[in-house]
Amino acid sequence: MVNATTKNPPNLYLRIGLRFIRLFTSASLVAWLILLLFLLMILWMVGELRTRDMRYAQQQFDIQLQEVIQTIEQRMKAHEQILTGAAALFDASDAVSRYEWQTYISRLELPRYFPGIQAVAFARVIRPEDLQSHVQAMRAEGFSDYQLRPEGIRKLYTSIDYIEPFSGRNLAAFGYDMFSEPVRRAAMSMAVNEDATRISDRVTLVQENRGRVQPGLLMYIPIYDRTRPVATAEERWAALQGFVYSAYRMEDLMQGILGQRNLNIHFDIYSAPAPEENALLYRSHADASYTADPLFKQTLVINVYGREWTLVFTKEREILPSVWFRLDQLVLILGASISLLLFLLISFLANERQRARFLANRMTEDIQQNVQALRLSEERFRLALDSSSMGTWNWYLAENAIHWDESIYPLFGLSANHSLNTYESFLALLHPDDRARVFQEIASAMEGHVQYDTEYRIIWPDGSLHYIASRAKVLHSENHKPLLMTGTCWDITERKQIERMKNEFVSMVSHELRTPLTSINGAIGLLASGALDDSPEKTRQLIDMAYKNSQRLGLLIDDLLDMEKLSNGKIVYDMAQLPLVPLVKRALAENQIYADQYQITYRLQTELAVASVTLDATRFLQVMANLLSNAAKFSNAGNEVVVEIISLSEQWVRIAVIDQGIGIPAAEQAFIFEKFYQVDGSDKRKKGGTGLGLAITKIMVEQMNGKLGLESQEGVGSTFYVDLPLAPEQ
Ligand code: ADP
Numbered sequence: 001m002v003n004a005t006t007k008n009p010p011n012l013y014l015r016i017g018l019r020f021i022r023l024f025t026s027a028s029l030v031a032w033l034i035l036l037l038f039l040l041m042i043l044w045m046v047g048e049l050r051t052r053d054m055r056y057a058q059q060q061f062d063i064q065l066q067e068v069i070q071t072i073e074q075r076m077k078a079h080e081q082i083l084t085g086a087a088a089l090f091d092a093s094d095a096v097s098r099y100e101w102q103t104y105i106s107r108l109e110l111p112r113y114f115p116g117i118q119a120v121a122f123a124r125v126i127r128p129e130d131l132q133s134h135v136q137a138m139r140a141e142g143f144s145d146y147q148l149r150p151e152g153i154r155k156l157y158t159s160i161d162y163i164e165p166f167s168g169r170n171l172a173a174f175g176y177d178m179f180s181e182p183v184r185r186a187a188m189s190m191a192v193n194e195d196a197t198r199i200s201d202r203v204t205l206v207q208e209n210r211g212r213v214q215p216g217l218l219m220y221i222p223i224y225d226r227t228r229p230v231a232t233a234e235e236r237w238a239a240l241q242g243f244v245y246s247a248y249r250m251e252d253l254m255q256g257i258l259g260q261r262n263l264n265i266h267f268d269i270y271s272a273p274a275p276e277e278n279a280l281l282y283r284s285h286a287d288a289s290y291t292a293d294p295l296f297k298q299t300l301v302i303n304v305y306g307r308e309w310t311l312v313f314t315k316e317r318e319i320l321p322s323v324w325f326r327l328d329q330l331v332l333i334l335g336a337s338i339s340l341l342l343f344l345l346i347s348f349l350a351n352e353r354q355r356a357r358f359l360a361n362r363m364t365e366d367i368q369q370n371v372q373a374l375r376l377s378e379e380r381f382r383l384a385l386d387s388s389s390m391g392t393w394n395w396y397l398a399e400n401a402i403h404w405d406e407s408i409y410p411l412f413g414l415s416a417n418h419s420l421n422t423y424e425s426f427l428a429l430l431h432p433d434d435r436a437r438v439f440q441e442i443a444s445a446m447e448g449h450v451q452y453d454t455e456y457r458i459i460w461p462d463g464s465l466h467y468i469a470s471r472a473k474v475l476h477s478e479n480h481k482p483l484l485m486t487g488t489c490w491d492i493t494e495r496k497q498i499e500r501m502k503n504e505f506v507s508m509v510s511h512e513l514r515t516p517l518t519s520i521n522g523a524i525g526l527l528a529s530g531a532l533d534d535s536p537e538k539t540r541q542l543i544d545m546a547y548k549n550s551q552r553l554g555l556l557i558d559d560l561l562d563m564e565k566l567s568n569g570k571i572v573y574d575m576a577q578l579p580l581v582p583l584v585k586r587a588l589a590e591n592q593i594y595a596d597q598y599q600i601t602y603r604l605q606t607e608l609a610v611a612s613v614t615l616d617a618t619r620f621l622q623v624m625a626n627l628l629s630n631a632a633k634f635s636n637a638g639n640e641v642v643v644e645i646i647s648l649s650e651q652w653v654r655i656a657v658i659d660q661g662i663g664i665p666a667a668e669q670a671f672i673f674e675k676f677y678q679v680d681g682s683d684k685r686k687k688g689g690t691g692l693g694l695a696i697t698k699i700m701v702e703q704m705n706g707k708l709g710l711e712s713q714e715g716v717g718s719t720f721y722v723d724l725p726l727a728p729e730q
Contacts, residue, residue, distance in 0.1 A: 023347050027354040031347035035339055042335030049328040057315065061296045064265045065313045068258070069302060072269075075114075075257045076219075076304055079246055080197045082108060082120060083221045086244040090223045096122070098141070098162055105164035116256020118207055118216075118249050119170045121163035122223075123178055124242040131157060138175070149176050158188070158242065169207035173247070176206050184218060190306055191220040192240055193233045198306040202271045202281055205247055214249040215281050217271075219305060221245070250282045270310040273301055281309070293317065390490040393472075395423065397446075397482055402426060411468060411491050413460030431457035431465070446474050446482040455492060465667040467496040501676040504691055513556065516549030523549075559692045563675065566699045573616040573704060577727040580611040584643060584655060587624035594629045599637040600659075602628065606645035611653050612727040615704045623700055623708075626693040627657040627720045633689070634718070635661035648723060656721040664712040672710060673698045 022028065089104055090096050096104075101122060110117050126134045131148065138146040138161070148159050158179040163170045178184040187200035198220050205216035220243045224230045228239035250269075263284065272279035294314035301310050384390065391408030395401070402421050409416045412429055419425075427435055434456040445452035452472040457465055472487025523542040532538045565571045588602045595602050631641040642658040664672060664679055671677045676691035694708075701708040701722050712718035 019348075022351045023344075025351065025354075027350040028347040031343050031350055034346055035343035038339035038342065039336065042332060042339060045335065046328045046332045049331060053328065058296060061265055061298070061313070061315045064263055065267075065298055065300070068263070068265070068267060068313070069300065069311065071257055072254075073302070073304070075116075076199075078114065079117065079219060079248075080221070080305070082110070082114065082117075083197065083219060083244050083246055086120060086122070087221045087223055090122075090241070090244065091226055096162075101162040102164060102166070110164075114256065115259075116248060116253035117246050118205065118252065119163050119165070119173065119247040120244070121160050121170075121173065121247065122242055122244050123158040124161045125179075125240050126157040126159055128153070128155065128157070134159065143174075146175055150180055152180070154180060161242075169205075169209060172209045173206045178218070178243075178245075187218060187306075188220050188222075188243055191243065192222045192236050194306065195222070195230070195233075195236060196306065197221050199304060201307065202250075202279055205249060207247065207249070214251045217248045217250055217253070217281065219246045219248070254282050254284070264315065266314045266316065268312045270312070271307060272310055273308040275299065275310050275312050279310075385488075390488050392488050393486070395485040397484065408489065411466075411489060412458060413462060413464070413466070429458050431459055433457070442485070445472065446485070448474065448476065448480070448482075452485070452487065459667075463666050464670045465493075466491060467493045497671055497674055497677070501674060501691070504676045504678055513553065516552045519549045520546045520553075556690055559690050559696065562696050563692050566696060566703075571619075571700075571703070573619060575614055575616055575704070577612050577614045578617060580613050580653060580655070580724075581606060581608065581645060583617060583620060584624065584645060587621050587628065588643060590621065591625055591628040591632075594632040595641070598632040598635060600632050600635050600639045600641055602641050602643060604643050604645075608645050608647055608653065611645070611647070613653065613724045614727045615706075615724065619700050619704065623697050623722060624655075624657075626697045627722070630689075630693065630720070631657050631659035631661065631718070635659045651726055652723050653726050654721050654723050656719050658717065658719045660717040663714040663716050663718050664710070665714045669710055669712060673708065 023031075085108075086101075086104065089100070093100070105120050108114075108120075110120065124134070126148070135146060135148060138159075148157060154177075156179055157177050160173050160176050160178065163173055166174075179188060181203075183201045183203050187198050190196075191198035200218040200220070203216045203218060204213060205218075208214070208216065222236065222240055223242045223244060224236060224239040225241050229235045230239050254269075266285045267282075268275060268280060268284070269282040270276060270279040271281045295317045296313075296315040298313045299310060300313070301308050303309075385392070385407060389407060389411070391411055392405045393408055394403045396403070400422055402423065402425075406416050409418060427439065430438055438454060438456050441450070441452060441454050444450045452470070452474070454471075455467060455469045458468055459465055468489050469492045470487055470489035472485050474482050475484040475486065477483050523546040526532060526542055527539065532542070562571075584606075585604060588604060592602070628641065628643070635641060639660045641660075642656075644654075644656045644658060646654045646656065648654050668677075668679050672679070673694050675695040677695070678689065678691040698708045701724075704724070706722055706724040709721050709723065710718065711721075
């Protein structure tokens with residue numbers, strides 16, 4: 001047994017393979033074009049999305065970058081404001097005490113409003129001649145171990161006197177001489193020289209005495225003795241009393257400036273016109289590796305209180321989260337998938353359509369061919385039907401309705417408007433002896449046992465017998481119920497007659513020819529043996545018998561030859577206008593021998609004294625001989641055969657031969673004029689005869705423009721009549 005599962009896969013692969021190959025047929029061209037178009041469109045869309053994203057990111061980057069710069073600048077300005085305020089405090093009073101300084105600064109609430117300032121302080125300028133008194137004054141103020149740091153002899157000293165908040169890291173700055181340190185000195189000098197707020201380069205604040213060291217920055221505003229001129233740098237140096245300044249730890253400052261702002265960009269601040277690593281003030285992200293391959297990078301140089309700062313902004317490439325797609329990727333993947341699906345769909349549809357069209361075309365062609373063939377066969381069938389006088393019928397079983405085509409009605413001797421539409425009305429037409437058999441045959445055909453192929457007899461309304469052959473097929477429903485019986489029938493009466501005639505002829509030949517031949521044979525045999533030489537009487541009888549029999553043979557052969565000639569139109573009629581009555585009388589006289597033989601009498605009965613007809617006298621006498629001999633043969637001894645001459649009309653005369661013999665059954669009357677036809681059961685064999693007489697008679701009468709007719713009743717008698725046209729009166 002074949003296992004279905006082992007059989008299917010190769011088929012499946014084959015089908016998939018075929019489908020795949022079909023993707024490359026011409027039908028798929030449109031699908032390929034659409035796929036290409038879609039892919040191009042998607043690529044374009046993805047490109048657009050990417051550029052748009054990029055443009056947007058660039059804008060965001062620019063905005064944030066500006067925001068950072070602005071915030072830094074604004075905050076630095078605010079820090080300058082604080083210092084300016086502090087400077088104003090000095091300008092406004094002769095001397096600012098530590099307490100006043102403290103009060104002023106604490107009032108500003110720096111940690112709250114300006115986070116990121118490490119210290120706001122005042123560094124007093126001390127000229128070398130005042131150094132001693134300054135140290136003493138400080139110590140007198142309570143800072144007993146006060147010492148200006150670093151120690152040493154310098155041209156100018158500064159001392160961080162007031163520093164707020166005066167606690168923590170800031171304590172380390174107290175008493176420190178910033179002017180001693182070059183970076184700070186540069187910024188301080190610049191502030192004086194340029195009479196402006198200045199910031200320092202990167203420094204390490206003295207406050208960085210613990211923890212992680214941050215780059216530091218200082219902002220200075222010089223304080224002058226307001227009583228002295230400060231127009232020039234020299235005058236300012238001379239009038240210089242000190243500096244108010246802010247100290248910043250850069251990371252704290254930037255933290256204070258940017259606060260919790262969520263920046264998507266990174267930036268470095270260099271306290272130099274170029275991003276030199278040793279000038280790095282601030283780095284927004286501890287890890288500098290992102291700068292290796294940034295998405296955007298922008299370097300800007302800004303001027304911050306006399307110093308050029310370089311700001312390097314970068315935007316790193318975003319690392320995509322693994323679980324989700326970016327929009328453009330999503331579009332790409334979805335778009336490509338949809339395009340592919342669309343392509344397969346269109347390709348499939350196109351192929352299916354082409355296949356469907358191909359199949360439809362083939363089917364149409366087939367149908368056309370079939371229709372053509374059907375038409376031809378119908379034509380042939382119709383021709384066959386027409387020439388064979390065959391009829392077709394359908395019997396719809398559910399409705400018990402029989403539909404006949406119009407050629408059937410004549411077969412049944414009916415007119416076309418006869419209503420014959422049920423099975424029962426059909427059965428009624430059959431010969432009573434055939435009904436049960438046909439009924440049985442139809443029933444068997446419906447059960448599907450046998451073909452319906454039968455012959456039956458029917459009796460026409462005029463009483464004549466006809467033979468019909470019929471063949472039919474039964475169409476069944478799916479559940480084997482008979483639905484329709486469709487068939488044909490045709491008249492086989494002629495064939496039946498021919499068959500019958502043939503049989504009769506054979507038996508006639510075997511009997512009628514052989515019987516006289518046997519007698520002749522026997523007689524001649526006896527004569528030849530010489531046994532009867534001494535008995536002339538016996539010899540004469542034998543010769544007489546042989547003579548009679550050979551005469552009978554001769555007659556038979558004459559009949560056959562006559563028939564043959566008549567059939568081929570070889571007989572020439574010597575037509576002449578003759579008085580009828582004398583001719584009929586002559587016929588009676590010539591056939592008297594029959595009357596004697598069968599012991600009957602012929603009697604002429606005529607009301608017409610004078611009647612002329614046009615005919616061949618010899619042939620007419622032959623006709624009369626036939627009718628008279630038949631009348632004698634089929635009458636009973638002692639009967640009378642009346643020959644009557646009747647005037648039918650002015651044109652027609654009838655010669656009727658009326659016997660009181662055995663008569664002819666109605667069913668046989670139609671065939672009586674056929675060749676070799678002899679009525680069954682008649683004792684014709686005894687009477688001799690060929691069955692050709694009446695056939696010959698009929699043809700002769702008709703060829704002499706007359707009509708031969710018959711009226712007969714079985715057991716009562718027969719009347720054969722010859723109707724002839726009267727010759728015009730002379
Ligand atoms: P046949 O040579 O047999 O007489 P016919 O053609 O003359 O041939 O007649 C054919 C048949 O018709 C006869 O065999 C007989 O059965 C029937 N027939 C003819 N004439 C008569 C008649 N007058 N009465 C009864 N039957 C007749």
